[in-house]
Amino acid sequence: MTQYILRRLLLMVPVAFLVTILVFGLIRLSPGDPLVIYAGEERDPAVLEALRHEYGLDQPLPAQYVSWLTHALRGDLGRSLRTRQPVTEAIFERFPATFELGLTALLLSISVALVVGTLSAVKRNSPLDLLATGFTLAGVSLPNFFLGLLLILIFALAIRVFPPGGYTSIREDAFDSLRHLVLPAITLATASMAVNMRQVRSSLLDAFSQEYIRTARAKGLRETVIIVRHALKNALIPVVTIIGLQVGAIIEGAIITEQIYFWPGVGKLAVDSIGGRDYPVVQAIVLLSALSFMATTLIVDVLYAWLDPRISYAHGASS
């Protein structure tokens, strides 16, 4: 097991290196001069030249890359071109809001998916099951920005139960903070809820047809015990994988949802920075989301091996 983890970590090094090159290269492809945007009304060539030098933009690309990477490794991702705030600071400031939204959505998605998915597998072809399978099909096809607008329209504008957007810190006013959280959390949770529900249901159905369930029934165990202790325990292994990947994609999911609800998180920062050609910020967010995605993928694989003793990674299970 330790060997497997070490091997995976070693494999991650060249991939992470490629990722940094991609992130750096992509942003430098962009048309338009970021300095002109930054400098605003300032058009004096001498001033622009001085700024270009200050930001190292007059260096050849490989040199810029090396300098960017060495700084990044020390946790220095440069300064925002728009606000001059250090990028790391800007991201850390907004991360709690994203984390709060992402975690709430994930908990909502998992709990509903588990309960409804299980019921729908146990009572197969019942009205509830049909409703649930309908929801799983619809949930993955509904774009979250449209769902978000519908929810705002219905629950914030037509009947004014929840605010249409904004954010209150939980330390300021817990109740108000919760009210602001409801609609974005539902919006963000729906797609993953559909995926998870489908997975819970199909792996449970799979588990029900296994021999050990027949054995458990033959032993005369109560149905609840069979479902919870025997079937669910095994059925949840693939579910864990999917949920793990969703944790890694929290920033990704937040991009659209935060934009719609004016949620002051990393996703909104990303969209604002793309619009404002704030290269260092965009670069940093893309890099961080890729690295966190890679890390969670590794953790998921390790968890998987630990949960399912049948899987052995001892001999070359590459890529």
Added chain:
Amino acid sequence: MRWYLRRHPRLFIGGGLVALLILVAIFAPFIAPYDPTAVDVSQTLEPPGPAHWLGTDDLGRDVFSRTVYGARISLSVGLIAVSIGFTVGVTIGLIAGYLGGIVDLLAMRAIDALLAFPALVLAISITAALGPQIQNAMIAIGVVAVPLYTRLTRGQVLSVRERDYITAARTIGASGRRIVLRHIFPNITNPLVVQATLSIAFAILAEATLSFLGLGAQPPTPTWGADINYSQRWLSNLKWWMSVGPGLGIFLAVFSFNYFGDALRDALDPRIRRSG
């Protein structure tokens, strides 16, 4: 045929939905009652009614017509992006899987690097980097799809590479190119077709998201994502119909391809027991 219909009704429902969608896109000028970009200041913000089925926007443009025309952008981006991803991904997968060794190792690390990015983050960064244009959105979504096809193809190639008929072909002196194209590829198309159908659904959703963020086709071109973004400013005045047309468009398009893809998977792969 009738036997097939009875056995796989979902395949026909899904196929029918997809065909309908394509017909709507092709015959948009005949279906749409108005020019989708025609401004009519006497008819602004009309609610849905007999003259305008889905109402009009703040410039008096007919929402239904814009929704019908929006299918063109969505479907063409979906099809072209998936073709890019399919061609590049399958080619790399065939070469890496067949040659193995250092080529395989390098190709797969590059693919791992692409997979390290969450799909949407990658698509957004590529489009933002290349500039907000419809062609760039197609390229971006295509690149995002490449790893899926490479991994799928490579896995399939590895599983058929050692079969007897491949050895036989090699024994009679067939070239590597011939073996890959004539003997390996035709035997691995089924899962690829299923994946392609499902990724069109993803591509349509991704295109809508990119245009929602202003990174797709630029106004006044009618696209579902951009129209929803545009409708946001009238939401607080409860002009809901501006969002509903394009929103339903995206939903139906993505749903149709997802449904068709699922049905295809069941029909083409008898090993998978469907549980619902």
